[in-house]
Amino acid sequence: MKEKMQVKDYITIGVILAIYYIGFNIIAGALVAMSSKFLFIGQGVTSLVLAPLYMLFVAKVRKKWAILIFGTVIVTITWIAMGGAWPTVFGYFGVILAEIVSQSGNYKSFMKNNIGYIFFSFWSIGLVLVYYFMGDKPLRAAGLTAEQINDWMANITPTNLIIVVIITAVCAFIGGFIGKAMLKKHFERAGIA
Numbered sequence: 001m002k003e004k005m006q007v008k009d010y011i012t013i014g015v016i017l018a019i020y021y022i023g024f025n026i027i028a029g030a031l032v033a034m035s036s037k038f039l040f041i042g043q044g045v046t047s048l049v050l051a052p053l054y055m056l057f058v059a060k061v062r063k064k065w066a067i068l069i070f071g072t073v074i075v076t077i078t079w080i081a082m083g084g085a086w087p088t089v090f091g092y093f094g095v096i097l098a099e100i101v102s103q104s105g106n107y108k109s110f111m112k113n114n115i116g117y118i119f120f121s122f123w124s125i126g127l128v129l130v131y132y133f134m135g136d137k138p139l140r141a142a143g144l145t146a147e148q149i150n151d152w153m154a155n156i157t158p159t160n161l162i163i164v165v166i167i168t169a170v171c172a173f174i175g176g177f178i179g180k181a182m183l184k185k186h187f188e189r190a191g192i193a
Contacts, residue, residue, distance in 0.1 A: 009061050013070050016057045021074055023050055024124070036152045039128060040164050044171035047121040051175025052182040054117050059183055062107040067120065071095030075123050082130055082138065090129055094122030114176035121172040128164050131156045 027046045031038035057070065075091035098120035105112030130138055131153070139149045 003063070005061075005063050005066065009063055009066065012057070012060050013066060013073075016053060016060075017070055017073055020050055020053050020057075021077065023053070028124070028127075036148075036155055039152070040155065040160050041167055043121065043124040043128070043164055044167035046124060047117075047168050047172035048175040048178070051117060051172060052179035054120065055113065055176065055179030055183055058102060058107055058113050058116075064103060065099065066107075067102055067116065068095060068099040071098060071120055071123055075126070078123075078126065082127065088126060091123035091126040094119045094125075097122075110176075110180055114173060114180075117176050117179075118169050118172040121168050122165070125161075125164055125168060128156075128161065132161070 024046050027049055028042040031042045031045060058067070072092065072095060075088055075095060078091065079085070079088040098116040100116075101119060102113050102116035107113065136149045136153050139152055144152070
């Protein structure tokens with residue numbers, strides 16, 4: 001394994017990142033469109049469903065800073081799209097922790113990669129934090145009615161934030177095992193991972 005990132009590694013990051021980000025937006029968007037209450041399980045559901053893709057990414061690239069690049073792009077795109085720096089800080093913090101934990105196992109330890117994925121998944125919690133720091137400003141800018149805004153803001157509580165963190169961590173952890181099984185059953189056999 002070469003230590004430095006190669007062009008093919010950047011291409012792999014770009015392709016998987018695009019699939020991951022589009023998948024995240026489809027899943028989270030569909031959940032939130034059904035009800036504002038799904039905002040609080042959206043991060044967990046997306047972490048569960050997208051874990052196999054993340055595990056494939058880590059198995060394919062296994063280079064220093066790849067997770068940091070992958071996560072930084074996602075968090076930065078989200079920052080540009082949503083605005084608000086504080087939630088972005090939370091996202092970068094999760095991505096940095098994911099890189100450190102996975103790097104400590106040379107990207108080969110499943111358990112360290114899985115714990116790294118839990119931290120990585122916390123980037124999306126910034127999407128909930130935006131309402132803590134900015135109040136209903138993003139909702140008003142999106143053109144929601146007063147009734148819809150009140151419904152959303154009624155769910156923005158410290159207790160719900162703790163619930164979001166727990167749901168996301170548990171779903172990411174379980175998703176990591178699903179990802180490992182899929183890598184073994186499908187991707188390794190096909191020569192992809």
